[in-house]
Amino acid sequence: MTIPSASASPRAGFWSGSVRGPLAAGAEVRLVLPAYRRGERPKGEAVPALAVLGRSNVGKSSLLNALLGTKVARVSQTPGRTQALFWYRVGERFDIVDCPGYGYAKTAKEKREAFSEMIEELLTGTNTPVGAALLLVDGRLEPQASDLSMALFLSTSGVRVVVTATKWDAVKPSERVRRRRVLAAAYETPDRPLLPVSSETGEHLPELARLLRAALPFPSPKE
Ligand SMILES: Nc1nc2c(ncn2[C@@H]2O[C@H](COP(=O)(O)OP(=O)(O)OP(=O)(O)O)[C@@H](O)[C@H]2O)c(=O)[nH]1
Ligand SMILES: [Mg+2]
Numbered sequence: 001m002t003i004p005s006a007s008a009s010p011r012a013g014f015w016s017g018s019v020r021g022p023l024a025a026g027a028e029v030r031l032v033l034p035a036y037r038r039g040e041r042p043k044g045e046a047v048p049a050l051a052v053l054g055r056s057n058v059g060k061s062s063l064l065n066a067l068l069g070t071k072v073a074r075v076s077q078t079p080g081r082t083q084a085l086f087w088y089r090v091g092e093r094f095d096i097v098d099c100p101g102y103g104y105a106k107t108a109k110e111k112r113e114a115f116s117e118m119i120e121e122l123l124t125g126t127n128t129p130v131g132a133a134l135l136l137v138d139g140r141l142e143p144q145a146s147d148l149s150m151a152l153f154l155s156t157s158g159v160r161v162v163v164t165a166t167k168w169d170a171v172k173p174s175e176r177v178r179r180r181r182v183l184a185a186a187y188e189t190p191d192r193p194l195l196p197v198s199s200e201t202g203e204h205l206p207e208l209a210r211l212l213r214a215a216l217p218f219p220s221p222k223e
Pocket of ligand 1 (some may be wrong): 054055056057058059060061062063074075076077078079080081082083099100101102166167168169170197198199200201
């Protein structure tokens with residue numbers, strides 16, 4: 001399987017602080033690693049990790065920020081903003097990995113292939129694969145081929161998956177029922193819920209945070 005490819009630009013930086021988003025619940029969030037190479041992982045003992053995946057510009061970094069209640073991930077109107085796998089540690093309990101988006105044709109082919117390989121390794125590699133994935137699809141659009149391809153790949157990877165339809169604030173109320181039905185037919189299964197969300201308004205984010213916590217394979221009853 002070739003994962004639809006990505007694009008982005010390097011970014012250095014560090015941010016840390018206690019935050020109040022529905023998935024952080026007052027924990028500290030810090031950037032532990034911008035990974036530029038296949039198989040790179042944060043140093044030390046591994047914790048459960050959640051990969052945030054989707055086409056370029058679908059709203060991955062915005063949703064990560066909204067779930068954590070931070071501005072830690074960089075957001076842009078220009079596709080291809082996120083240019084590495086950014087590992088954020090939440091309260092020393094779990095990691096969230098903000099991935100480069102796929103499907104942005106203007107990115108150099110080599111770079112798209114490199115990101116695709118990094119994401120594939122993240123999901124299936126023997127080097128501590130992720131425990132769960134959050135797949136974002138654009139709630140304003142009909143199902144897209146690259147997203148269907150990613151959903152299919154995920155279903156064979158053994159990773160627990162939650163799908164969100166993003167930018168739901170921008171979907172007309174009169175269209176919401178039909179669009180929700182079409183997206184559910186494409187992506188939802190008994191094991192893979194689909195939730196429409198908005199990072200702008202916060203719609204359904206507490207519910208999403210609950211689904212994600214349940215999907216992450218915590219090793220002990222600390223959860
Ligand atoms: N209306 C609306 N716009 C949103 C929402 N979430 C994100 N956006 C906008 O969508 C654009 C892309 O957001 P990002 O979070 O940078 O998207 P991304 O998926 O991380 O993009 P890449 O890193 O380039 O792959 C920005 O202009 C955001 O303001 C939302 O819930 N509603
Ligand atoms: Mg991004």
